[in-house]
Amino acid sequence: MTVYIIRRLLYTVPIVVGVLLLTFFLFSVVGGDISQQIAGKNADAETIAEIRHEYGFDKPLFWSLDSQFIDHFRKALTFNFGRALDREKISDKILRGVGPSLSLTVPMFLGTLVLSISLALMVAFVRGSWLDVAAVVLCVAGMSIPYLSFIIYGQYIFAYKLGMFPIMYMPEESLLTSLALPVLIGIAAGLGGNLRFYRTIVLDEMRSDYVRTAFAKGLSTSKVLFKHVLKNALIPIITSVVLSIPYLFLGSLLLERFFGIPGLGSLMIEAIASRDFFIINAMTFIFSLLIVVFTLLTDICYAWADPRIKLE
Amino acid sequence: MKKRTAQLRLVIMTLLVPAAFLPPGCRKKPEPSASERMVIRVPMFSKIQTLDCGNLTDVYSIGVASQIYESLYEYHYLKRPVELVPLLAEGMPDISEDHLTYTIRIRKGIFYHDDPCFPDGKGREVKAGDFVFALKRIANVKYMSQRWTDWNGRIVGLDDFREYTKGFRRESDVDYSVEVEGLRALDDYTLQLKLTKPWPQLIWYLASAVTAPVPREAVDYYGKDILYHPVGTGPFRLKVWERGFYIELVRNENWHGGTYPTEGEPSDWENGYLEDAGKPLPFADAIVYRIIEEFQPAWLMFLRGDLDIMQIFKDNFAQAVNPDTLTATPAMAERDIRLLVFDDPSVFWIGFNMQDPVLGRNKPLRKAVSRAIDRQAAIRLFFNGVHKVAYGYLPPGLEEYDPNIVHTDYAKYDPAEARTLLQEAQRIHGGPIPPLTIAIPGTSNLDRQIGQFLQKYLEDVGLQLRVDYMDWPTYLDGLNKGKLQIFFSGASPSIPDSLDMLMGFCSWNWGYGGNHFFYSNPEYDALYRKAEPMFPGPERTRLCRQMERIMLEDYPAVFLNHRVSIAIIHGWYKNAKPHEFSYNTAKYRRIDLEKRNRYKELLNELKKKPK
Numbered sequence: 001m002t003v004y005i006i007r008r009l010l011y012t013v014p015i016v017v018g019v020l021l022l023t024f025f026l027f028s029v030v031g032g033d034i035s036q037q038i039a040g041k042n043a044d045a046e047t048i049a050e051i052r053h054e055y056g057f058d059k060p061l062f063w064s065l066d067s068q069f070i071d072h073f074r075k076a077l078t079f080n081f082g083r084a085l086d087r088e089k090i091s092d093k094i095l096r097g098v099g100p101s102l103s104l105t106v107p108m109f110l111g112t113l114v115l116s117i118s119l120a121l122m123v124a125f126v127r128g129s130w131l132d133v134a135a136v137v138l139c140v141a142g143m144s145i146p147y148l149s150f151i152i153y154g155q156y157i158f159a160y161k162l163g164m165f166p167i168m169y170m171p172e173e174s175l176l177t178s179l180a181l182p183v184l185i186g187i188a189a190g191l192g193g194n195l196r197f198y199r200t201i202v203l204d205e206m207r208s209d210y211v212r213t214a215f216a217k218g219l220s221t222s223k224v225l226f227k228h229v230l231k232n233a234l235i236p237i238i239t240s241v242v243l244s245i246p247y248l249f250l251g252s253l254l255l256e257r258f259f260g261i262p263g264l265g266s267l268m269i270e271a272i273a274s275r276d277f278f279i280i281n282a283m284t285f286i287f288s289l290l291i292v293v294f295t296l297l298t299d300i301c302y303a304w305a306d307p308r309i310k311l312e
Numbered sequence: 313m314k315k316r317t318a319q320l321r322l323v324i325m326t327l328l329v330p331a332a333f334l335p336p337g338c339r340k341k342p343e344p345s346a347s348e349r350m351v352i353r354v355p356m357f358s359k360i361q362t363l364d365c366g367n368l369t370d371v372y373s374i375g376v377a378s379q380i381y382e383s384l385y386e387y388h389y390l391k392r393p394v395e396l397v398p399l400l401a402e403g404m405p406d407i408s409e410d411h412l413t414y415t416i417r418i419r420k421g422i423f424y425h426d427d428p429c430f431p432d433g434k435g436r437e438v439k440a441g442d443f444v445f446a447l448k449r450i451a452n453v454k455y456m457s458q459r460w461t462d463w464n465g466r467i468v469g470l471d472d473f474r475e476y477t478k479g480f481r482r483e484s485d486v487d488y489s490v491e492v493e494g495l496r497a498l499d500d501y502t503l504q505l506k507l508t509k510p511w512p513q514l515i516w517y518l519a520s521a522v523t524a525p526v527p528r529e530a531v532d533y534y535g536k537d538i539l540y541h542p543v544g545t546g547p548f549r550l551k552v553w554e555r556g557f558y559i560e561l562v563r564n565e566n567w568h569g570g571t572y573p574t575e576g577e578p579s580d581w582e583n584g585y586l587e588d589a590g591k592p593l594p595f596a597d598a599i600v601y602r603i604i605e606e607f608q609p610a611w612l613m614f615l616r617g618d619l620d621i622m623q624i625f626k627d628n629f630a631q632a633v634n635p636d637t638l639t640a641t642p643a644m645a646e647r648d649i650r651l652l653v654f655d656d657p658s659v660f661w662i663g664f665n666m667q668d669p670v671l672g673r674n675k676p677l678r679k680a681v682s683r684a685i686d687r688q689a690a691i692r693l694f695f696n697g698v699h700k701v702a703y704g705y706l707p708p709g710l711e712e713y714d715p716n717i718v719h720t721d722y723a724k725y726d727p728a729e730a731r732t733l734l735q736e737a738q739r740i741h742g743g744p745i746p747p748l749t750i751a752i753p754g755t756s757n758l759d760r761q762i763g764q765f766l767q768k769y770l771e772d773v774g775l776q777l778r779v780d781y782m783d784w785p786t787y788l789d790g791l792n793k794g795k796l797q798i799f800f801s802g803a804s805p806s807i808p809d810s811l812d813m814l815m816g817f818c819s820w821n822w823g824y825g826g827n828h829f830f831y832s833n834p835e836y837d838a839l840y841r842k843a844e845p846m847f848p849g850p851e852r853t854r855l856c857r858q859m860e861r862i863m864l865e866d867y868p869a870v871f872l873n874h875r876v877s878i879a880i881i882h883g884w885y886k887n888a889k890p891h892e893f894s895y896n897t898a899k900y901r902r903i904d905l906e907k908r909n910r911y912k913e914l915l916n917e918l919k920k921k922p923k
Contacts, residue, residue, distance in 0.1 A: 017757045023900060036792065037785035040369050040458045042825035046474075050456050086361050087539060088555070096555070160612040167612045168604065171558055258606050266605075270359075270556075275785055 001303065005296065012292045016076075019288040024072045027277035033057040034275055038085050040172025072281070081282035085274060090282050093267055101251030101263030103179055108186035109248055112194055113241060115187065120198035121225045124206050135195065150189040151258050154181065168260040182255045201236050205229045234305040242298040246290035250283075327701055340707060350903045352599045352885075353619050355610045359556050359603055362539040365524045366450045367457045371895075374521060376601060376881035378895035379561055380425075381524035384416060384503075385442070385515065387894035390576025390585055393711055394808050394893055396519055400438065400545065405518075405679040409684065411510035411845065416503045416518075418443070422568050425549040427541070429533035435566065438545055440497035442525035447495055448473060449526060454483040454905070459522050461825055466514070468494030475670060484535065488528070511757045516807035521895065545596040547899045559601040561898075563594060572900060574775035574885070585889045594899035595887075600872035615647075617911040620885040620903065623652075624878040628694045632880050638698065647909070647917060648883030654890040656877040657709035659702050659813075660802035661869040662750065662766070667830040670746060677737035678867035681798075683730035684773040687723055687872050690765060698878065702871035705813070705860050711848060712810035712856035723863045723871065730773040747776035750798040762800065792824045801828065804875075808893050809848075810856045817863050829915050831868040884908040 035052040036043075043051075052058045060067045069164065075081050081090035123135040158181055159167045165181035166173050206229060215223045251265030264283070273281035302309045360373040365381045368374045386399040398404065402417040424435035449468070450457040451474045451627035465471060469492040477486045494506035507514070517523055530543040542550055545568070548561035574589040586594070602619070604610040607627050614622040624632055632644050638653050639645075662681070666672045687701045700708070704717040738744055750766060752759050763779035770777045777798075782790070792798040806812050815821055818840050819832035836859055843855040864871075881888050887900045 034785055036789055039456075042369070042461050044461050044464065045824050046453060047456055047458065047460060050453050054456065075552070081537075087536060093555075155609060156612065160616060163918075167616065167618065168602070168609050169557070171552075171554065226850050258609055260557050260602065260604060260609065262554060266556065275783065 001300075005300070008296045008299070012289075015292055016285075016288060018129040019285060020073055020076055023284050024069060025241075025279050027281060028068050028072065029061065032035060034085075034277065037275060076281070076285045082278060084271075084279050085276045090279055093279065094264065094282065094286070095261060097251065097264040097267045098249060100261050101256070101265060102248060103175065104186070104255060104261055104263060105180055105248040105252055107179070107183045108190070108252070109244065111183065111187040112190040116191055116194035117198050117230070117237070119191075119195050120202050121230065123195075123219065124199050124202035125225060127203060127206070135199070139196040139199075142189070143196070145189075147189050147254060150185050151254055154185040154188070155258060158184075168258075175244060178259075179261070182252075182259045182261065186255055188251060197240070198233075198237065201227060201233045205233045208232070231305070238301045238305055242294050242301060243291075246287060246294050249290060250287065315348070342719060349598065350596045350905060352596045352597065352901055352903060354601050354621055355613070355619050355623075356559075356601050356603045357605060357610070357623070360559070362552065363553070364539040365521050365526060365542065366446060366542070367459065367524050367539070368531070369458045375895050376559060376561070377542060377544075378521040378546075378547045379548040379599060379898045380542045380550060381521040382546045382896070383519055383521060383524045384418075384424075385519040386896055387519060388573060389891065389894065389897065389900050390573050390580050390889060391556035392577055394891075396515060399519075399526070401518075407513070411512070411847075412507045414505040414507070414514065415498070416505075418503060420501060422545050423566055424527055424543050424545055425564055426566065426858045427530065427543045429527065429530040429541075429543060435543070435545075436524050436529075439500045440503040441500070442527055443503050443523070444492075444495050444497050445528055446523060446526040448488050448492065449483075449531070450522075452477045452483055452486050454480055454486060456710070462517055462522075465734040466507060467492070468508055470495060483797050484532070503634070512845065512847045513807060513809045513812060516809055516893075520806075541746060546896070548599060551598070553611075557603045559603075561599045563597050569593070570899065576889075580889070583889070585887060588887060588900075588902060596898065599898050607622060613851065614880070614882075617882065617908065617915075621879055621881045621888065624880055626696060626845070628880075632881055633696070633878060635697060638878070644880070647911075647914065650883065652879040652881060652888060652890050653698075654766065654877055655700075655708045656804070656875045656891070657703055657707040657808075657892050658802060658804040658875040659707050659871055660873050660875075661702070661705075661800075661871045663799045663801055663829050663869045664867070665794055665797050665799075665830055666868055667794055670741065670748070671797065674737050674740050675706065675867055676733040676740065678870075680730040680733035680737055680773060681748075681770065681775065682722070682867055682870040683724060683726045684775065685732060685766065685769050685870055685872070686725040688725070690762075691873055693765065695873065695875075698770075698876045699873040700876060702874050704864055705869075705871055706810050706856070707874045710805065710808060710810050710813075712853045712860075714857045714860065717860075720864075722867075727773050734774055743777060747794075748798055749778045749780060750800060751780045751782050751787055751790060751796040752800045753782055753784050755781045755783070791828045794823065794828075794830050799828065806893075811840070811843060814843075814856060814859055817859075817868065829868040831863070831866070833862060836862050842887060861923060882908070 033052060035048050035055060036059050038051050038055070041049045049058075056068060056071055059071065062069045064070075079091070084090050084093060107274055119135065123132045126132050155167060159165045169178040210231060210232075211224060214228055219228075249264065250268060251261075251263035253265035253269050255261065256263045256265040267279065268283050269285070270276070356375075357373050358370070358372050360376055361370055362368065363380065365377055368377050382399050384399060384401040385396045388395045388397050396404075398419075400419055400422055402419050406415040407413070418438065418440050420437075422438040424430070424438065425437045426433050430436055447463065447470070448461050449455050450463060451470050452472055453474055459870055463470060473490060473492045476490060480486050484646065495509070496504045498504050505514070524544055527543055530541065531538055534541045538556075540553060547564055547567045547570070549564045550559070551562045552558065552560040570593045572588045572591045572593055574586070576586055580586045582816055599894050602613075603609075603612070607625050610619065610622060611628050613619045622628075629635075632641060633639075633651075634641050638651065638798070640649055640651050644650070662685070664671045664678050664681075671678060689697045691697055691701065701723050703723045704714065704718055706713045734745070748770070750763070752763050759781055763781065767777045767779060787796075787799070790798060791801070803813060803816065817829065817831050817833075817836060818827060819834075819837050821827040822830050839855050839862070840860045843852050843859070846852040846855070877890070879890070880886075884904040886902040886904055891897055
């Protein structure tokens with residue numbers, strides 16, 4: 001397994017280089033010089049030239065030791081991403097956003113996961129009953145309702161009308177109070193799709209011979225479901241769960257915007273809107289690293305969950 | 313059992329780990345806002361970029377910074393037409409007979425906010441040299457101030473200083489002790505400015521936070537991070553800036569003081585704006601700015617009483633505004649919520665590139681486009697019918713605005729005449745007019761609706777219009793380099809002086825940040841040169857109006873509308889008189905705490921009230 005892990009870690013080198021090449025091509029070659037945008041509508045040509053120099057847009061693209069290309073790699077590999085268009089350090093921005101984003105997405109993710117798997121086991125067990133049909137109908141309904149509607153109505157009803165939560169994140173309120181509603185909305189909005197997905201996986205397992213055998217041997221329902229069915233259904237669950245983790249670091253754009261949570265979701269979208277290629281570059285690079293690491297983790301988890309899988 | 317405990321610990325740790333990453337702003341604050349603390353709560357719909365006074369450009373940044381920094385002069389809060397009064401200056405400037413030398417005495421005993429950049433953290437006294445330093449810093453090319461264009465070519469020797477700074481690598485390397493002939497501190501309390509030519513608008517610039525004094529210590533101490541560490545002299549100082557969502561300013565206990573004005577317009581008494589006459593300022597203990605980028609949460613917070621003031625958007629217009637009277641709807645009035653409606657000097661237009669081979673030499677074509685567009689319909693459709701038709705260029709609120717402009721036909725909607733003009737245009741062009749292309753900066757629904765609206769109206773008279781929806785940098789690049797054939801744009805004067813706006817059509821001002829129409833008219837230029845050194849007065853007003861008419865006759869643009877702003881405020885938000893140009897107004901605002909604290913009861917009473 002160690003050899004496998006080392007080999008997979010070595011694979012990350014071409015992947016990361018590929019990502020860096022792609023982002024450089026997209027943002028520096030195609031995107032081009034944005035010094036005029038930084039300078040604003042009323043700036044004179046001299047100030048624009050100075051900004052071009054400050055941000056290195058006047059450097060050659062490739063063929064120099066001091067080229068934009070080398071600079072791009074140097075910044076990424078040293079994790080010193082420089083300053084954003086608003087002149088704040090990008091690392092400061094990211095570090096500031098990661099806490100609030102994870103505070104929102106981790107409980108949301110875990111809540112959705114625990115609830116949807118538990119409910120999936122339940123409805124799969126009573127498949128074909130009115131409870132199962134109702135669950136499927138509700139899941140489809142939940143998947144059909146736009147995410148934005150969950151937020152708008154959730155905020156309007158529970159925060160404004162019923163006054164159970166603050167409308168937006170309030171620094172003077174406790175964190176629990178401020179994040180409770182967006183987390184609950186996130187769980188409610190994500191439950192439909194997840195429950196349906198896990199129900200399908202569990203149902204596949206429930207039809208297996210070993211389940212009938214387990215019941216025939218007199219095992220309790222909970223033991224069959226949680227010990228045998230769940231364990232055998234773990235492979236697709238692991239794939240879905242572990243590969244979702246990097247996305248938690250990206251935050252939740254809509255929830256963050258509507259609830260005033262200063263996370264990474266807003267940071268990324270604003271960077272795109274303002275063509276802040278420096279932030280986009282940094283976030284893309286970090287995200288690609290996370291994807292590589294968590295893909296590797298997924299593989300390791302497969303071997304742990306299913307002894308038949310050998311990592312060689 | 314041991315295994316289960318370990319699993320449980322893992323779950324708990326996973327849940328708690330994110331909390332460990334939290335920045336200080338996300339933890340519970342030690343000072344909850346008590347009902348007796350006078351906190352003004354204002355929403356902002358965009359993030360602020362900087363609090364470094366020498367590089368303030370967007371209105372949101374200026375709005376916050378103006379409570380922290382103070383300049384030599386300020387606008388009288390209540391008097392209209394607008395009037396300047398001394399703030400950090402002892403009096404109005406002594407101006408030499410040739411209008412070239414300004415000598416300004418500075419008030420003694422003005423201290424900067426306490427800040428770690430000073431020895432022992434105690435703010436030092438403001439000296440004339442700090443104003444000199446602030447302006448030299450704007451001139452320093454390495455500082456890259458976007459405000460240099462205001463000063464370019466104005467002060468004797470300052471352009472040379474800018475040239476001198478080009479030889480350095482970094483802003484901090486520049487030696488600021490280099491003398492600039494036109495910018496000197498004669499002593500600690502006397503500032504002298506020498507101009508290259510008369511510049512009557514100078515005084516307005518001296519009333520902006522951009523020209524506030526800057527302590528050299530702060531620039532040296534914070535370096536590039538000074539944009540987050542404003543050190544001013546104003547009534548409020550920065551306490552918290554959680555970038556992107558929350559700013560809190562608190563009262564500066566060492567402020568030099570000031571009192572609420574005792575004079576104003578006759579209507580100010582009946583509107584309650586003089587109830588606090590003569591009382592010491594500021595009233596508020598703190599100002600909290602919430603950056604809220606979505607409309608719904610801001611509106612719900614306002615209705616629940618968590619914000620004191622709010623803008624009117626299309627989404628809350630019907631709920632809040634009676635369109636016939638432009639007053640609050642009964643549902644708002646019963647909550648003691650009212651509207652502030654005021655002219656916000658601005659103008660929006662469809663600009664023509666006068667160097668374009670199709671449009672530039674074809675006045676009937678440009679006029680046909682103007683006649684083809686129904687401005688009233690656009691205002692009804694896009695601005696709830698509230699904005700005013702722009703009959704000319706200069707907006708209401710400026711002294712030189714010509715009230716008789718409404719009797720002219722520059723903004724006439726006449727499709728029949730447009731078709732006739734188009735025939736003449738085709739004759740000049742030597743055949744059918746090819747499809748025209750307009751650039752609109754933005755890709756939102758509203759932008760697309762505006763594009764479709766213009767296409768429809770031009771198509772009605774037989775003109776084809778292509779619309780390029782551009783991102784801002786592409787648009788800006790095209791605008792500055794004259795690459796756009798037709799463009800959708802607008803302007804708001806930053807100072808109450810029409811020449812500032814009229815310069816946008818001068819032939820020496822083509823391109824970058826200037827005349828984007830690439831318009832040129834020698835008669836217009838000559839009149840501008842004549843009016844430029846004049847101080848406000850009837851002759852200058854006459855010249856400005858004459859210039860406006862000359863330009864309008866050439867149809868370099870289709871002027872569409874002037875903005876009318878509507879703000880909605882709670883009854884407890886006092887002294888909220890709108891000011892078109894002043895930003896340092898938070899010190900005048902007062903909260904009727906008793907009323908605000910009773911608001912929840914009022915809402916409960918209203919719930920019980922039979923419908």
